[in-house]
Amino acid sequence: MRRRAPRDWTLLTDYYELNMMYAHFRNGTHDRVAVFDLYFRENPFRGGYTLAAGLETAVEYLQGLRFEPDDIDYLRSLGTYDDAFLEMLREFRFTGDIDAVPEGTVVFPGIPLVRVKAPIAQAQFIETALTNIIGHQTLIATKASRVVQAAQGDRVLEFGARRAHGPDAATYGARAAIIGGCHSTSNVLTGKYFEVPVAGTNAHAWVQFFDDELEAFRAWARAMPAGVLFVVDTYDTLRSGLPHAIEVAREVEAAGGRFLGVRLDSGDIAYLSKKARAMLDAAGFPDAIIVASSDLDEYLIRDLKAQGAKVDVWGVGTKLITALDTPALGTVYKLAAVEQDGVMVPRIKVSENPAKVTNPGVKKAVRIYENATGKAAGDLLMLQDEPLPAGSCVTLFDPVYPWKRKTVENFSCRELLVPVFRGGQLVYDLPSLTEIRDYARHELSTFWDEYKRLVNPEPYPVDLSVELWRLKNEMVERVRAPFGDD
Amino acid sequence: MRRRAPRDWTLLTDYYELNMMYAHFRNGTHDRVAVFDLYFRENPFRGGYTLAAGLETAVEYLQGLRFEPDDIDYLRSLGTYDDAFLEMLREFRFTGDIDAVPEGTVVFPGIPLVRVKAPIAQAQFIETALTNIIGHQTLIATKASRVVQAAQGDRVLEFGARRAHGPDAATYGARAAIIGGCHSTSNVLTGKYFEVPVAGTNAHAWVQFFDDELEAFRAWARAMPAGVLFVVDTYDTLRSGLPHAIEVAREVEAAGGRFLGVRLDSGDIAYLSKKARAMLDAAGFPDAIIVASSDLDEYLIRDLKAQGAKVDVWGVGTKLITALDTPALGTVYKLAAVEQDGVMVPRIKVSENPAKVTNPGVKKAVRIYENATGKAAGDLLMLQDEPLPAGSCVTLFDPVYPWKRKTVENFSCRELLVPVFRGGQLVYDLPSLTEIRDYARHELSTFWDEYKRLVNPEPYPVDLSVELWRLKNEMVERVRAPFGDD
Structure with missing residues (x-):
């Protein structure tokens, strides 16, 4: 890789991330581990698929995270933070785990592009830059893919x-x-x-x-x-x-x-x-x-x-x-689980809008392929500790309309998220850009044309495992119970 | 101004700019002085005005322009350029003149935001980055202004x-x-x-x-x-x-x-x-x-x-x-004049689309104010050496429909472009960001509400002086004459 001038991205963050980091620090909760999912809710351009991109730049950001003396001076000048916090920032590094889908992977709404597991102060802090970098490049890669297809x-x-x-x-x-x-x-x-x-x-x-x-x-x-x-x-x-x-x-x-x-x-x-x-x-x-x-x-x-x-x-x-017809991907970064007494406890965000209710828990994303054709049949979000689907067939069902089912026989599975950081160390071999392009071309070849149509494509199934679906429904009920029925 | 990490923007350019620079170098024309205008053709968001921004960043770019050894190595690896050219790049600096409208100025289609006068190799080379920087910030400042207005x-x-x-x-x-x-x-x-x-x-x-x-x-x-x-x-x-x-x-x-x-x-x-x-x-x-x-x-x-x-x-x-509803301003950078034997000779680009025909010659932009109200009455593009309008009244006429005329009595004039670089040296005091915001607020107050309406505003007049209008028409005729009538 050729030399790139080092970038000054540590303060590329929303002020509220720093404030939350500070509030966790003051409350003594900053070291509790949390898991966040970075994903989007809708394919851009009214299209049928999205092409993940930006991971290499996100790695560069995470590896370069450090508060320089003039950053600390600036933060002190805001008058919001105490000295103990500012001292802590001097030693701040990313020490967590990251799993992500490789760049060039075809992805869909709800699939985590990045999963972060780190002390809450770190995991929260990196939200803004991570979302910015991944969201932007994913958007443009997707637009380019459509143009190339045409x-x-x-x-x-x-x-x-x-x-x-x-x-x-x-x-x-x-x-x-x-x-x-x-x-x-x-x-x-x-x-x-x-x-x-x-x-x-x-x-x-x-x-x-x-x-x-x-x-x-x-x-x-x-x-x-x-x-x-x-x-x-x-x-x-x-x-x-x-x-x-x-x-x-x-x-x-x-x-x-x-x-x-x-x-x-x-x-x-x-x-x-x-x-x-x-x-x-x-x-x-x-x-x-x-x-x-x-x-x-x-x-x-x-x-x-x-x-x-x-x-x-x-x-x-x-x-x-500029991705002119959909210039924003609407990427979000949502809390999925929090460590309590050594156990990861699922968290959910409920919304009036059902599409905005988050999927709780530490999850994996699994793609099901039909062996007969080599084509992708659907994606499955599962809890991390569930075994992968096995046996002679797998049944997928729509999480909103569970009567919509699809059974795939003679299938194989692939986990979409791969380890990128472990304990703050990069454990992933970053491919070259032309390798990523070749991989993306292959990825697209594993999808039926109906999902790739430029206009009015068929929606590709992204479903939940039975266990995740039950957990989600139980948690929604529990959260909403105190407010009764409208 | 606080420290910003130095940026590596010299190669932020389209390959064709380098190729044109090289071709001028090979032809011995690289030192001939040329004048370019940076402007846009349509207000974004179907709005009635635009707010100029980005000049400070453009200044940073121009002051930082230099080819570092690893830039030269990379360019050599392309195999396109000869050694004499690559050696010349080592000494390359911006040595030209720049005039620009101050950031926060209210501007309109056709008004040059930046006018560059420099040896053609330099003036051509800076097109990409200058257009990128000014176009982006102008777009977002304009969107923000509309939001703030609402x-x-x-x-x-x-x-x-x-x-x-x-x-x-x-x-x-x-x-x-x-x-x-x-x-x-x-x-x-x-x-x-x-x-x-x-x-x-x-x-x-x-x-x-x-x-x-x-x-x-x-x-x-x-x-x-x-x-x-x-x-x-x-x-x-x-x-x-x-x-x-x-x-x-x-x-x-x-x-x-x-x-x-x-x-x-x-x-x-x-x-x-x-x-x-x-x-x-x-x-x-x-x-x-x-x-x-x-x-x-x-x-x-x-x-x-x-x-x-x-x-x-x-x-x-x-x-x-993201300036979601108009995510690109459509800024252009057009050759207006070329030095020949010590004289600046006007140049024009003709197009089937009349709005895309450029305004030839070295020009100034003049804003006419009604003294009675302090409000802007219209802008006038004039040749640089024309005297400013004087006397008891000035008549503006539409360059496309010359029968659309407007006479302003008891008026005063203001030139919109101010000197920023002379001979490659910055001669402009960059205001602080809050000063620019205050200036922009004042600028907006000098326009009638009808030009600022969010939806379906009245078009603000941007007219040509009689002399510029005649020059333009003559040049169009001359360029098109060899092709007869369709």
Whole structure:
């Protein structure tokens, strides 16, 4: 892994996390162990699946957690905390256990992406940054995966740095886009940090700088003889840009250089790309590629392809990097259990909204596969100490509508969460970004198309074990009992 | 200003910027001076105005621009650039001039937020990061301003760190939210970096940690005797949370402590806040405040207030920090002029879409005020060397529909762009964040309400001087002439 400048993320936290940490400290409860689940309640983009991402960055955050002297000085200046607490912060490190789904895993609402087991002061404190990092990258990886799906095997380049929400959103967003299947990114910092290919052509400003387009193309070809690609829509795509590109392409190839193709960045991409293809072919450049950019997303790419657009490479910017149609994943971080006299006691949060009632207890997430097809049949949340389903078949039932059942015969199981930290030590081998992308592609291949449809997909079953379902119902009853019926 | 860890932003750029820089270098054109304008084409949120932000961060970026040895090594590994270029990068610094509108200025489509005049290699290279930084913070400041407007003088707290697009989006987004008028932020890192108040209460996890709510509230009060606020919706707001809060509040005040109020985080805020207000008043706590959070934005706050919600403080998270309904500003960076033989020659980019045709030449932005009211009457884009409007009246006309005219008598003028860098040196005194917020509040007061309406506002006039309008039309004609009529 290449050098990344160390980051100053310890105070990237909500003030209330520090206040709760302090209140636990003052009450002497700060060392009691608690378990939190980080998950989301709904797939983004009205889609059928989500692609987990961000774990490596979360590891970097957890490993770097320490309050520097100037952090302590700043916290002292707030006037909220006593000296004993501020002294304790000097020695503060993450010492807990973390289990997480590997980056690139296909996940669904309710599945913990990260499970934290640590002294409550630590487990509570890391909520904000952990949720921020995992939520952001998971969102962008999912969006990228949809765009790549729409491109049906064409290359997708991530081009959004200038429209991202600040430098990190550009850099880590591009990282997530690669996980989602993008071939490369325009962001050089991401290329450097994560050893993935960078890509780019040139801008209209290059062409405008020169007195005319032909001169601009020739100047470009002089500088980039090994491979030139021209942006052809500065003045008029069909009457100026393409004829000039073809003229200079001939000069380039005559001089032993290589003409790669053209980029279309405005106008009707379906119409222009077909015209451009015909012109390039007629000029003897059947291998020249057509790159399209301009407000693309999965829906427009799908429609352009349906209309026969002759595009080889899609440059996708704003709508991918900002996850424009669902720019927040709604990730939450909920208390699941608290240690009492050496035993983990389940905790629940009840809500008027049934979807917001949490799943209590220390849990594992299990994916059931049909052996006959290798496809995933459903996910099961279980209590950690339950045995995995075994035998000749397993029955899944909907936790809200228990009469909705599904029996899977000849199945196998896989636990989704893997150990990442034990006692504050990293015990997980972080894969490279391209390994994660390959894994994500394989993951997606284990799901039926109906779950992956861009619009109105079939909901994938995420069910509870009988034991967890009973525990949850009992706890809800117990919590609500004092208030009677409305 | 407090210490911020130095950032590694030089390679935060699109690969094509580096390629264009290299191509200029190879062609010997890299030192020719060019002028670029950074602006946007449409107010976000279908709103009537935009609040400029991000300049301080852009200054930090420009001052920190240098290629470190490992950046050069990485670029060499790409195999695209020759040694002479890589050597040149070692000495690369920003040496140009920058003019910009101060942060907190009310701006409109087409007004340059930043104007860069520098050798083309530099001016081109900084496009990506500059657009990213200014675009992001301007977007969030504008969203915050709308939310604050809807709150009609109630305090608004920025609570979105966990849902922002990565660490910078949380940190700089919160900075921008303060510019937009938020009173404080939950993000401690923003509090430390920018010396603004941090705010926070506590989470449901605090309450759930304890065996019952009363015990949880008492433990909180023990830790925070100077001022306690309880989150009351963990189990049942009206039947559990509020009665328990009132019970512990009495204990706190009897012991000489202070009960601040309660937070509602779910359920119907209009109904619950009125009930909560009545219960708190009846219990003798008329000064206890009610904080509301839960999926708030400007529209919901406006409606809740219209329904008489008794909320004192609004905690706004996801929808503010992600600018949920318009998560990208669409900022662009366009070449306006190029030096030729010592003269700045205007450049234009023509597009099929008239709104995308650029305004050529080195320009200034002038705001016209009616002296009688102190209100802004319209903005005028002019060529840099034109004299400011003078005399007894000025006539503004719409650049697209020139018959739409407006004459302002007894007016004064103000240039919006101020010098920030000259010859690579910072010549601008950066104001503090709270100064910027005060300035933004004053700025907004100079606009009529019709331009600030949340929904369907009146468009504010942004017009061209006659001279600029003529230049633009001539240049469009000249560029399009070779292609005849369609």
